[in-house]
Each structure stands twice: as C-alpha cells, then as structure tokens.
Amino acid sequence: MFELTEEQKMIASTAKDIAKDFPPEYWREKDANNEFAEEFFKAIAKAGFLGLLIPEEYGGAGYGMQEMVVGMEELCANGCGAGGVWYLVLTEIFGALPISRYGTPEQKEKYLPRIAKGEMEFCMALTEPNAGTNTLNIQTFARKEGDEYVINGNKIFISGVDRAEGMLLVTRTTPLDQSPKKSLGITLFLIDLPNRAVKWNPIPKHGINFSKTCEVSISDLRVPEDAILGQKDLGWYLLLDVLNPERMSAAAGAIGGARLAIGKAVEYTKQRRVFADPIGSYQGLQFPLAEAYASLQCASLMMRKAAWLYDTKFRIEDILDPEKRVKMQAAFREVGDASNMAKVVAVENSIKAVYWAMQCFGGYGYAREHDVERWWREVNLLRLAPITQQMALNYIAEHILGMPRSYRT
Numbered sequence: 001m002f003e004l005t006e007e008q009k010m011i012a013s014t015a016k017d018i019a020k021d022f023p024p025e026y027w028r029e030k031d032a033n034n035e036f037a038e039e040f041f042k043a044i045a046k047a048g049f050l051g052l053l054i055p056e057e058y059g060g061a062g063y064g065m066q067e068m069v070v071g072m073e074e075l076c077a078n079g080c081g082a083g084g085v086w087y088l089v090l091t092e093i094f095g096a097l098p099i100s101r102y103g104t105p106e107q108k109e110k111y112l113p114r115i116a117k118g119e120m121e122f123c124m125a126l127t128e129p130n131a132g133t134n135t136l137n138i139q140t141f142a143r144k145e146g147d148e149y150v151i152n153g154n155k156i157f158i159s160g161v162d163r164a165e166g167m168l169l170v171t172r173t174t175p176l177d178q179s180p181k182k183s184l185g186i187t188l189f190l191i192d193l194p195n196r197a198v199k200w201n202p203i204p205k206h207g208i209n210f211s212k213t214c215e216v217s218i219s220d221l222r223v224p225e226d227a228i229l230g231q232k233d234l235g236w237y238l239l240l241d242v243l244n245p246e247r248m249s250a251a252a253g254a255i256g257g258a259r260l261a262i263g264k265a266v267e268y269t270k271q272r273r274v275f276a277d278p279i280g281s282y283q284g285l286q287f288p289l290a291e292a293y294a295s296l297q298c299a300s301l302m303m304r305k306a307a308w309l310y311d312t313k314f315r316i317e318d319i320l321d322p323e324k325r326v327k328m329q330a331a332f333r334e335v336g337d338a339s340n341m342a343k344v345v346a347v348e349n350s351i352k353a354v355y356w357a358m359q360c361f362g363g364y365g366y367a368r369e370h371d372v373e374r375w376w377r378e379v380n381l382l383r384l385a386p387i388t389q390q391m392a393l394n395y396i397a398e399h400i401l402g403m404p405r406s407y408r409t
C-alpha cells in the first residue's frame, strides 16, 4: 500500500516521459486558443493510458484505479496540470470503466476496443439546470415505446460532448414521485453520438479551455433497449460507482497540479532576490507551501486507499446477491468515505498551494506567461465539480460522523 508496485512505477515513469513532451507552454497555448490537445490525446492513447482500465481481452491493460490515479497524478505534476487528468476522466472514467464493469459482452465489444485505441471519446451527461447538486431530482426522462426508449430532457455543463462518440446518459425511467425509493428509477444509457436528437452549445468558461463544456438538449432521442447500461431503474448505485472514481481522479488532478505549481514556485523563489536574500528564504512564503505540501501527501494516501478499496473490495453484482449484500454495502460505503475525504482535502490544499505559488511569483504570477494564473483557474473548478466541497462535507458529516442531514431533499 505504501510502496508502488513495479507496474505502478512503470506507469508513473511513462506518465513522466509523456508529460515532458507536453510542458506548461503547450497547455498555455491550447487554453488560450480554445483548442483540443490533439497531440497529447494521441500520445496517451499510444502509451496505452486510454486502455488502462479496459480488460486485456478488449485491447486494454486490465489495470484498476490504483494504477489510474498514479498515472494521472504524474501526468499533472510533470507539466500537464489539469490537462493530465481531464481527457482521462471523460473517456476512461465515464466510458471505459463503467462499460468494463457493467457492460454486456456486446456493449464491451462495441465500445472498449475503440476506446483503448484512442479512436473514440466519451462524455457523461448527468447535471441538469433544475436539479443541480440534487441529482435524484433529474428530469430527463426515458419513456418505453415498443422495444425502444424515447428520451427527452436538458443537461448542463457537459464536457467533451462536442467531440464524443459515446455518452453515458443519466435518466429517470420512473418519475421521482412514483419511485418506491428516491434512489430507484434512475437508468443509465449508452448513447452513440453525433445524433440529430442531441444538440449542444458551448458555455464560455473561466479555465480548462482545451475542452468544451456545453449545454445539451435532447429531444425525442430514440434508442433500443440494449442501450441500457446495467439494469433499468437500478442505475443509481452504478452511477455512484462512476462518481467515486471521478472524485479519486479529481484528487489526483488536484495533487498533481499542486505539485507542479509548488515545484515552479520553489524554483523561482530560490533565484528571485528583491532584498538581500532570495525570497525563498522567507518563512512567510515557505510555511504555507510546506503546510499545503504535507497535507497533499496525506490526501494522496487517502486517494490511494480509496482506489485500493475500489479495486479490491466492491463489485456491484454482489450487491444483488442476498448473501453478500451486507458486506458489499459496507464496502461501497468505505469507497465513498475515502473518495470524498480524499477529494475534499486534496482540493482545499491544492487551492492553497496554487494560491501561494502565485504569491511567490508576485506580479509575474498574474502574467499569463508564467502559467500560475492558469493553474489557479484550473484548480478552482475542483471546488465546484465533480462534487462541490459543501456536498462532500455534507457526506462526511452525515455518513461518517453520523450527524443529522443538514438539508431537506
């Protein structure tokens, strides 16, 4: 647990090598020009990163989240910043991972080999304008008509939909007021894109401009029954099983991005002199960076624990088996606990680290050419997505500390 396996070391070292070819200047340009990082995407595909979570029989490497977070963190830390994690989340966590875990043999055959080769990008459409953080309140509805489903609804902030050929679409198949439990009645679909029934419009945004984030409208989208991933009405647990790895990935991105910013700040402050000594000798700059660094190391351990729990303890199939259900529910909770704690601590301390890196650069930190202002724009997203810090803290207070839920649903 405390030491990387030989495979993980190899993945870390490959990630470092890739990142050297895509230094901060590369991402600065992509961000400024609102351009997809095509060359980087090809490089991670060639190195096998897009197949990391895909079983070998479908062209992947058959690794788990433990290897994935190590690779993500190193890509981010060695030059890529948020770019090192973003495309992997969209295609690998939203596409490869749930299909590998829950897809039918036909779905696996259809999607996984193409994802592994870097021929197909993915996205996930969960968030809705009226539901926001209250996910169970989504209104996108899939109505059964003969042997098809007809889907209508609106989604917001859907990243990568402009290029994706696959979408993990979260719908209701039983209205909330008719579901025996709020968490029942959610169904996940695998949608092939582009499709005339799915229209998108980019939302100009603060950072991560090497990827588009869009509002999406879906009108009378017709899909066959076999487009369902998992089981009808039981999509909630499957969705959480995607959102937990997404939180681990957010932690990896936060930790890696902060390592990058701290490294640059240390390098700069050792050389910059305005009074007699280099500014790096002042404790006013040292302490906040040191504190953030130490906290990030702790967050990294929790992130790796979350990934280990995910890889080794939980299988959703077992939750349907009455004999294994209680054990599986406990394992599921443990994954959620560790993922949320890792995300909260990694993100708060990453924001602190990047903030202080910017201070170290003084006025130059505000100039585009030093990249810190871009990392600042990137890292602040993580307070809002994939889960807001407040909702992750709500989870910890309610589910780990056993305090009363502080909000009505």
Ligand SMILES: Cc1cc2nc3c(=O)[nH]c(=O)nc-3n(C[C@H](O)[C@H](O)[C@H](O)COP(=O)(O)OP(=O)(O)OC[C@H]3O[C@@H](n4cnc5c(N)ncnc54)[C@H](O)[C@@H]3O)c2cc1C
Residues within 6 Å of the ligand: 123, 124, 125, 126, 127, 128, 131, 132, 133, 134, 156, 157, 158, 159, 160, 205, 208, 213, 381, 384, 385, 386, 387, 388, 389, 390, 391, 394, 406, 407
């Ligand atoms: C750049 C970007 C990319 C994204 N990509 C995707 C994507 O690819 N796919 C996708 O489905 N979604 C995506 N999202 C959506 C993202 O996950 C949501 O924006 C996020 O979950 C918050 O939802 P909301 O914006 O509706 O905020 P709201 O739910 O409106 O919340 C607003 C504020 O109120 C606080 N709040 C709400 N309820 C509570 C409570 N009970 N207690 C305390 N505080 C509370 C929140 O923490 C937040 O600070 C993306 C968002 C952004 C900005």
